[in-house]
Structure formats: C-alpha cells, structure tokens
Amino acid sequence: QVQLVESGGGLVQAGDSLRLSCAASGRSASNWIMGWFRQAPGKEREFVAGISWNGGSTGYADSVKGRFTISRDNAKNTVELQMNSLKPEDTAVYYCAAREGTVISTRKNRYDYWGQGTQVTVSS
Secondary structure: OOOEEEEEOOOEEOOOOEEEEEEEEEEEOOOOEEEEEEEEOOOEEEEEEEOOOOOEEEOOOOOOOOEEEEEEEEOEEEEEEEOOOOOHHHHHEEEEEEHHHHHOOOOOOHEEOOOOOEEEEOOO
C-alpha cells in the first residue's frame, strides 16, 4: 500500500507560479511511475505530467508543456510539480498518482494509488 498526500495548492493570479508537492509513504514508491492529474468542475480528470522511477523520463500534457515541470526525490519520497505562467484554465483540483511499471501512462485507470487532491485556483 502507498499513501500519497499533496500540498502546495492555493489561490494565485494569472501569470504567477505555484509549486505542488506529493509525499509518499507506506511501500517504497521509489521504483514507481508518478503522475499528476487534475480535475476541473464538470470535467474529466486529465493527465498533467508523469515521471519515471529515476526521473530520466518525463511526459506532459500539451496544455502545460513549457510551463510545468515535474521532478522527484526518491531519497525523500516526494514528487513535485512546478507550475509557472499559470492561467485561469489551470484552475482545478490537482491529484498525485502512482503506478507500478516502467511506462508513463496518461490514462487515469492505469494508476493504482491516488492522493486526496489539492485545490489550485488561478484568477484572471
């Protein structure tokens, strides 16, 4: 079992930056794929970014490419999402997720564990 707890959400203005963090506990998640998803009101949960177990491979949704950066620190069992140049359309609940395997998946049903989510609100 892996427990994931997100932090770092908040209310910011368009153009600001925010850094989300996800702390993993329980079974070691150091060799797992970690991902960030988000869900806006009335919309499906969507993939934002993913990172391989050693950080050597990352993947991003087109909507955040060039603005968001995912990273991980296996010694601390954390994964972070640096979000720059935030837009109102980035407003959503952001979820950290983990899956066993070696391939970053954009499909939410491929992830085994989820955090409770953290709200990010970007005002215009």
